[in-house]
Amino acid sequence: MTNPTSNISEAVARLYDTYPFPPEPLLDEPPPGYNWRWNWPAAYHFATGQKPRQSQVRILDAGCGTGVSTEYLVHLNPEAEVVGIDLSSEAIAVAKERCRRTGADRAQLHHLSLYDTPKLEGEFDYINCVGVLHHLPDPQRGLHAIASKLAPGGLMHVFVYAELGRWEVRLMQQALALLQGDNRNDFQSGVKLGRQIFDSLPENNRIVKREKQRWSLENQRDANFADMYLNPQEIDYNIETLFELIDASQLQFLGFSNSDYWQLDRLLGNAPDALEKAKQLDERQQYRLIELLDPEVSHYEFFLGRPPIPQNDWSSPAALEQAIPERSPCMFGWCSRDIMDYNYMPVTLSEAEFEFMQACDGQRTVGEILPNCALDSDGVRSLARRQLILLGPSS
Template sequence: MSKASSEQLEKIRQQFEFEPYPQTPIDYSPKENANLMFIHNLGNPYYLRDRTVIDSRNRVILDAGCGTGSKCLALAQANPGAKIIGIDLSEKSIEFAKKRLEYHGIENAEFHVLGIEDLPQLGIEFDYINCDEVLYLFPDIANGLRAMKAVLKPQGIIRSNLHSELQRYLYFRAQKLFGLMGLMDGNPEDLEIEIAIDILKALKPNVQLKQTLRPSAEGENRNEWVLMNLLFQEDKGYTIPDLFDGLRRADLEFVSMVNWQQWDLMTLFEDSDNLPPFLAMGLPGCSTEQQLHLYELFNARHRLLDFWCGHPNQAKPRQSIGEWDIADWKNTTVHLHPQLKTSEVREGLTRSLEQQAPFLITRYLGASVPEGESLFIDGAIASAMLPLWDSSQPFTALLDRYLKLKPVDAVTLDPISVTTAIEQLQLVFQQLESYLYLLLDSQE
């Protein structure tokens, strides 16, 4: 490691020794936050890549740069039966992470004061690596990705993220300003934090940099917020091309954005079926990287470029669900996403059925849904899905239940054919599957 890299790591370590992150109360449990659990479910990227439903039991998960352990706890609760290993440069953070998981009764976990570059010292290979809010601190993101790849199982998956250069541009300007003023020469502490806030407060309301001030700058988490934004040591911003360049240099393959539906370029247009001719002709030929870059240039709303990746050539080619025929559907097992399999969601579904109202499924899980979009399921299909809250079901069993619930056409009163019923279920199930609300496992 070069002297410069060593000095940069030491600055980062000192910052988190002074103010371990995040300052989430030890008694807070993310278990009731379906969106947070959804994001940390390791089955999502496996399904998106391979359309394979996997069991979390006996999987080995690394939280690289675990801080005070709030993500370790979320990973443990979202993936029952998995072993959780957390590493971090900050000894204080590791101590708190241990206490957090002990408090919540998570026994299958261990922690190490260790840098990501030193991961091979553990002698462990991982099914899933979570590296949240860390990679952008590396002098070269490819080096961080290579270090994680070295301990990733052949079919394993890495989740990591980068700060968006386009969305956070004002914070990077603030960091440059305060760096010029000498507030980031050493390890910023109470005095430097106070000076930075006083300077921003003194600005007129129409000065751009004043927009960086948030209510958090006045609350009990003031130090944490300022250090993670205005005075964040080694913080850097990236674009989608930077991300894909890092993946190529680390010889890793992009799987998906973590909030993939919220990166859909077509959702930015008033009428996606009637685009300006120049776009209509050009967009179909764009690569995934190009489409994601266009999205961030049109609408830089995401603070994080949050992504999954893995070893190259591990994806299992599978026929598109849109190309399935009736035989494929009849050979399919339908799984409900684990984060929907709660008493709260089931009670909400039952209540909708009793009130003969459509079921608003996005009320309970909206992590993968584009902003402002709602998804309702009508009564007969919602009722047909009810057994999924008990166990996974063959598609044919749900089809039989649906035919009993809706035996005739509401307009003609003619009996509904099996083919028509399959088509009606298929349309809804395909939409639910696109958000991973349902996972479809066909014996192809």
């Protein structure tokens, strides 16, 4: 008897063997810039409010594809041991070449399914799982498998698709599957067919308009087009089904990484009665309300943790005074008052903020720095909330 789950996994593997993903070019130098979610100290501070106590950690890139994320994880975490796994042998081959070219020689890369993650030795302090779970025939099983390797106090960064912002994508996926029939795993023919359809549809067609508005730039590459419209397996989530997945993992939800999107005031700030009613909802209901009122969200990106997870907002004056501040490793333009923050958004520091950040040497405490600059305690907390500095206990 054939195993439907195995057949689906094999079909997904064939897609990525045909079009290794992501199709980013190979470089002969370290990757440019940063993704703060792949920097252990920055991600840990965002999720917990404080710096991690150690930098010599083990990181798993679960579903590493062609190694774009793996390469960043190595270069952004110079003291970490990094392991990458992926279902596609062709993607792993590209990942190995990518890491070889840029000297990311601490990356250990394995051709391995997420379901087989428990076969890896030891536990991991940080697990990165981007764009993978929604392509599994059993995402709960996949998440449970990688969660089993997360160390106590460890974090997981997860990215899965959202149904509301990908509605038109789903329509085209179903149309192509219908037209291809038994040949739907002929991905090269599927790309050709899909492009012909887009060229034929009227300009005011809803699917065409969404493609041009949101996806066309990246979908110029066949690998991106195939990944979006021809994947043999995809599950899109909404807030309710997302938290069913999270709850089944038995890990602690630590928040969305794009926290600005999930603010009620952004949508209801000019409707005080509605805002007051919304704030009476529980947290998950508020999230659901936000995505219903602004259905542009195409994915969920969030952090999970295995307790015990410390949480610190530095509201205690005594704790703040004893904290040691460091400038964030994820910003551009320092040393200047005009910088780009961890999300590549422009920030102009006040004179007092700039003076304080200049004094952040990783050695002195907040209490030792403040008497010599014009910034107050609330200003320090603001810098920490905006991830411009990372705070950690002095002992």
